[in-house]
Amino acid sequence: MVDAQALDEVVTFTSELIRIDTTNRGGGDGNEREAAEYAVGKLFDAGIEGAIVEKAPLRSNVIARIEGSEPDAPALLVHGHLDVVPAEAADWSVHPFSGEITDDGNGGMLWGRGALDMKSMDAMVLATVRSWAREGVKPRRPIVIAFTADEEASAEYGAGYLAESHADAFAGCTEGVSESGGFTFHGGNDLRIYPIAAGERGTAWLKLSARGRAGHGSKANPDNAVSKLAAAIARIGAHEWPVRLTPTVRAALTELGALYGAEPDFAHVDDLIGKLGPAAQLVESTLRNSANPTVLHAGYKVNVIPEHANAEVDGRMLPGFEDEFAATMDELCGPDVHWEFQHRTSGLGAPVDTPTFAAMREAIRKFDPDGHPVPFCMSGGTDAKQFSELGITGYGFSPLGLPPEFGYGRLAHGVDERVPVEGLRFGLRVLDDFLRHA
Structure with a gap:
C-alpha cells in the first residue's frame, strides 16, 4: 500500500498541476510544456527518466518506462492527458486554475479545471511510482507511462503523434488504462457502483x-x-x-x-x-x-x-x-x-473476462468491499483510440471515491469542477494496488 507521504503528495500534485494552465482551445492552440516539465521533474526525483517529445513547440508529451519484477510479462500502458478544456473564471465559485482546497467538513474539496479530467489521475500516477521508489517496490508487469498533449482536441499533437512517430516506446504493451472509469456512482438503494470502461464510441x-x-x-x-x-x-x-x-x-x-x-x-x-x-x-x-x-x-x-x-x-x-x-x-x-x-476515430471494445479487468475489480473491492465494479462503454472517446493503432487494448480506470449527489458527469468539463480530497486518496490506494498486481 502507498505510504503516508504519497497520500499527501497526490493532493499537492493535483493542486499544482491545476495551477498550470494547459487550456486546449483546439486548432493547435495549446501549451502543455510546463506541465510536462513538472511531471518529468517528479519522475526524476524518483529515479525515473522521463523524455519530453513534441510534434510542435510547446505541445509536449512525456514518456517513461518502469521495469517489472517479471520483465517478460506483457507491458501495461498507463496514460493521462495534460491538457484541459477552457474555463471562464467569471462563471466559477473559485478560480478554475487556483487548485484551491476548501473545507467541506469531510476532509476538504480540491477545485479547478482538470480536478476530474484528468490531472488527478496524472497526480495519482506520479504519487504511486514515487512511493514505489521509496519502498523499493516493482510492479509485476513492466509499465510505460505516457502523459499526453491535445487529448481535448484531435490528439494530433499528443497520442496520435506518439503512436505514429514513437511507436517503439510502447513495444510490448498489450493493454492500457486511462480516464473515465473506476469512480463511485451512487445508484440508489445504497448501491455503490464502480463503472470500468471497456469500450467507447x-x-x-x-x-x-x-x-x-x-x-x-x-x-x-x-x-x-x-x-x-x-x-x-x-x-x-x-x-x-x-x-x-x-x-x-x-x-x-x-x-x-x-x-x-x-x-x-x-x-x-x-x-x-x-x-x-x-x-x-x-x-x-x-x-x-x-x-x-x-x-x-x-x-x-x-x-x-x-x-x-x-x-x-x-x-x-x-x-x-x-x-x-x-x-x-x-x-x-x-x-x-x-x-x-x-x-x-473508430469505436473500441475490450474484453471483460481478462485477468486485467479482474484485477481492476479486485482492487476496488479491496478498498470498498460493498462496492460493485461493472463494465460500461463510454459515450465519448479518449486517447485509447490512438493507442489502439498499436494493438493496445484500452480500459478506462482512473479510480475516485465520490460522495452521493456529487455529479461526476456534470462537473467534468463543467463549471466548478472539483474532487474530494479523501476521494482522491481512495483512488490512489486503488490504483496503486491494481498497478502492483495487474
Missing part, C-alpha cells in the same frame, strides 16, 4: 455545407442555402437512432440488471433501462449511434440571402456500426447538403 465530427443562389432578402428564392441546411439539421436533430447492442453494453446491462433485480431482456432494452434507476445514465447514451447539431454558420446581413451555409455536427459511432452511421447521414442530409468528416 467512435468520434464523427462532421461539417455540413449547402449551396444555393445568392440574392436580395425581399425576393422569392427557392434555392436558399440556409433553408436547405436548416431542413437537414432539423432531420438530424429529430432522428431516432435504432438500438444497437455491442458486447460491452450487453455485459453492462447484464450486470446492472442483476444489481436491480431486472432480467436482461435485450429484445426490450428501453423497458430494461427503465428498471435501472439512476444507473440508466451509465448505458443510455451507448445504446445507439448519435448525431447532435452544434454549430451553424450562414449569412452576413439580414437582407442578403447567402450563397453558402455551413454547420457542424457531433456524431458518435458504436464500434461495428460506422457504415450504418454514414448511410444514415447520407439519407438525412439528402441531395442538397454535402457532409464530410472533420475528425473521425
